[in-house]
Amino acid sequence: xxxxxxxxxxxxxxxxxxxxxxxxxxxxxxxxxxxxxxxxxxxxxxxxxxxxxxxxxxxxxxxxxxxxxxxxxxxxxxxxxxxxxxxxxxxxxxxxxxxxxxxxxxxxxxxxxxxxxxxxxxxxxxxxxxxxxxxxxxxxxxxxxxxxxxxxxxxxxxxxxxxxxxxxxxxxxxxxxxxxxxxxxxxxxxxxxxxxxxxxxxxxxxxxxxxxxxxxxxxxxxxxxxxxxxxxxxxxxxxx
Numbered sequence: 001x002x003x004x005x006x007x008x009x010x011x012x013x014x015x016x017x018x019x020x021x022x023x024x025x026x027x028x029x030x031x032x033x034x035x036x037x038x039x040x041x042x043x044x045x046x047x048x049x050x051x052x053x054x055x056x057x058x059x060x061x062x063x064x065x066x067x068x069x070x071x072x073x074x075x076x077x078x079x080x081x082x083x084x085x086x087x088x089x090x091x092x093x094x095x096x097x098x099x100x101x102x103x104x105x106x107x108x109x110x111x112x113x114x115x116x117x118x119x120x121x122x123x124x125x126x127x128x129x130x131x132x133x134x135x136x137x138x139x140x141x142x143x144x145x146x147x148x149x150x151x152x153x154x155x156x157x158x159x160x161x162x163x164x165x166x167x168x169x170x171x172x173x174x175x176x177x178x179x180x181x182x183x184x185x186x187x188x189x190x191x192x193x194x195x196x197x198x199x200x201x202x203x204x205x206x207x208x209x210x211x212x213x214x215x216x217x218x219x220x221x222x223x224x225x226x227x228x229x230x231x232x233x234x235x236x237x238x239x240x
Contacts, residue, residue, distance in 0.1 A: 096158035122173030183227035
């Protein structure tokens with residue numbers, strides 16, 4: 001299920017998703033508005049573990065994200081959006097380990113009428129605006145959905161992904177975890193992926209709202225994390 005996108009399509013997606021930072025793609029380089037460049041591909045054909053541990057920018061598009069699909073058990077190691085190139089994301093969001101990163105963050109009110117919970121999130125690339133739009137729509141859902149959403153487990157946290165050296169989407173301020181009591185995570189399952197069967201209780205009405213506003217869902221991963229939503233508009237281009 002690899003996604004064979006050409007350089008032109010990748011350039012279009014990155015420019016559309018991050019217009020304040022990305023100028024385009026020239027040859028094998030992503031060009032930024034400040035004139036700096038990063039390699040699009042390192043030329044290596046990576047097995048899954050290497051793809052996750054050290055992805056280049058092209059690797060982020062390896063799997064086509066199945067927007068709008070039913071919540072079915074994914075194929076083995078099908079983790080669309082789980083790989084992030086650290087240099088690219090540090091360029092467009094900053095490095096949370098460095099002084100001054102806090103200036104890139106803001107606070108939104110999660111579900112104003114149902115929770116009025118303060119969530120810290122990035123103010124860059126429209127993350128806060130899109131998450132606020134998600135919050136307003138979720139706030140209007142019937143009360144039966146509240147158990148999945150309140151309280152949210154949190155937004156920005158400067159930390160690596162559990163069991164890896166890779167920075168989490170939370171470390172860039174681009175992710176939110178919804179309520180944990182009806183969520184499932186592969187590391188919590190007996191035997192991990194393949195040993196503990198895929199489980200999900202998150203209703204698709206919630207997933208659809210997040211995806212509509214540019215957030216991918218960890219429930220679409222083989223290494224599932226059903227509470228996790230992450231702003232990755234380059235993987236959710238406008239539907240034609």
